[in-house]
Amino acid sequence: MKTLFQNAKILKLNTDNGYITGDVVVNGNIIEYVGKKAPNGSYDKVIDVNGNVLMPGFVNAHAHTAMTLLRGVKDDVPLQEWLMDGVVPMEEKMTDEDVYWGQMLGIAEYVRNGITTFEENYFNYEGFTKAINKSGLRARIGIGPKINDRNNNHYQYLENLLQIVKNNTDESLVNVVVYAHSIYTISEDQFYAMVKFANDKGYPFSIHLSETLKEVGDCTVEHKELTPPGYIESLGFLDRPCLCYHCVHMDKDDIQILADYGASVATCPSSNIKLASGIAPIYAMQNKGINICIGTDGVASNNCLDMFKEMFLVSTLSKVSLYDPSVITAKEVLEMATINGARALGVNSGEIEVGRNADIILIDLNSPHMQPSTNIISNLVYSARGSDVYFTMVGGKVVYDNGKYNIGEDIEKIYEKVNEIRKRISSND
Template sequence: MSVLIKNGHVIYGESFEVVKADVLIEGNRIVKVAKEINEPADTVIDAKGKVVSPGFINLHTHSPMGLFRGLADDLPLMDWLQNHIWPREAKLTREYTKAGAYLGALEMIKTGTTTFLDMYFFMDAVAEVVAESGLRGYLSYGMIDLGDPEKTEKEIKEALRTMEFIEKLNSERVHFVFGPHAPYTCSIALLKEVRKLANEHGKLITIHVSETMAEIGQITERYGKSPVVLLDEVGFLGNDVIIAHGVWLDSRDIQILARNGVTVAHNPASNMKLASGVMPLQRLLNAGVNVGLGTDGAASNNNLDMLDEMKLAALLHKVHNLDPTVADAKTVFRMATLNGAKALRLKAGVIKEGYLADIVIVDFNRPHLRPINNVISHLVYSASGNDVETTIVDGKILMLDREVLTLDEEKILDEAEKTIEKLA
């Protein structure tokens, strides 16, 4: 299978240089980026007046939570979780979760996300959806034991069962990740066992860390130290760990993250909506920490639109630091593409020969994206997911001219409505 994208403004290489060129894809790789490629291809796409961009990598989400979009807005995190989200999640079945996963996958394809890192329940069902949708998914079962040794054993068993299920799918696009929920919901025993298992099986780990002041207070009271120091002291951290949020980090925490090569997934929309705080982006970047971008779940965002997320990230840190030079467009674009790929050890996030063909085409033939003075700036500050016209993952076209080819859009929307009625 080959695809030739012609006449586009191509964001090329690690420096994101914008060039007028064609892009040739063969199999799942980009094989050539050059002017006027005339080689035959199975599919030819004319990208005149359009931008050919690396696909976006959503480094932290809970994809089935689109079902809860708009159900418990404008509340503090713990009230939102304990009194609204967790009681509804207790009613979830595999079938309901799968309906939510379909909705999430559809939204991501339509808004230009090509890869996502997920944490939720019934992850075998989510894995089936990812395989069918054509997306690239890194999937973790969210482990919570609340210090109960029986529960610890049960959660580890479920994680290993999920890993086995995903590995049997034998897909290069669907991967298992260990996902202990957070230091305040997981025992030290569980965290140590996860570290051991990740080493044994060569898997990545993702975990919520330092999201709110309440969490910092809870961990400090329980252990006498910050969540990051705690994780470091129990030998949990490494360059295979992706922490979500990292809002409340002091200088020592940042040093520890840098030393261990940990990636931080920044979730500005969710952090603002739940009033969790503002993560120290500039200090993390200055320390050399790899920072990616995530949307969090659609229940606390309320969408999975990475273009939206880039704008929020850029604006939040400028106003917070009273400095318009902070979180410039290229830095934020890098967080949403290359930095995410680096965290997932994925040869993607860049349009360049030899890289995975995970590409989106954004229609710039629109008033809010003209004149084309600065492509990266327009993507960060002016575009939205609705401007994405074509989504390609692993060399396969998932959406062409806004039509999703791998999923039944009407059926998914209908199923989501029916499911939330049953969960009421």
């Protein structure tokens, strides 16, 4: 299958305008041509982009996708109450099938908003892996120990999860990361099993890290004054490529540790401000050369899966926290949401370039808030929203086109199912 996109403003962040005008050719699942005028030839499909923006799909570097089922649960209460009285009791009632439908709803939201790749951390693996596979989206799946499980054969548990992922997904679209929920929910035995597992199999790591002040305080008390980055360093958890989610409460030494090991950070500003966790020190981390990418986190703390909102917040929170609008540029934020995320997740996407995966979205410029369309990069970061995306392609497959979803389930059926599930898991019976 060969597709020609014509007459597009192709996002190229390292050019003067931030874009070039021209054509893109997709052959199978790969970008084959990017330039002024595609070679003459026969194409299975020709799409006239009409001067709109063609750009790489967003990489959502931290998500618990099926938490869409919990949208709006315990919105305005402290984190501990939100988690223990709202989220956890409902999650305990979820079956594999529930998680399948929650995942499908999240995937619909992803393609609607131009997200083509995501990092997944959830449970009920049979449910969510089947949804990912059916939809055709690209994902990196975290396999990790059960939270607070102290009596397992931890290594074997990871092996079992890996088998589920391998059985249910396509390795051309899905890769694996060894995932620790956090230092306060994972025992030392579990950490050591994870390190051995990752070393044996050659997998990278990911973890929620330094998300709240309480996490940092408790860690220094329990682990000989080590802060969370120092503690995971002592466990050997930074000896392999590591993606750390949140990193809100980081001092100079913490930042230096992550920089020394070449770790990446996924910042999740909506979640951090909604749960009143704080503002991540993006400027300081970036200055130390840490690869910063962006995640939505789960819907229960966001409450929507829109990278445009996250980009706006990464930029503006960094500026206001230092009272300086020059500390971060729109171009840097776009890189975080695309190429930096792809780098952190180890996928060959995130740029419109020959040889990259054909993960492509089209953005409509024909709205008042996108005009004048002279400064595309600025419009994308400060003005655009998810609903400006009108076409989404993952690995050469069209998954969303002008209101039509192609993710393996009918959108109306997804809405019906998630409402039924939500009613059931909300009840106290």
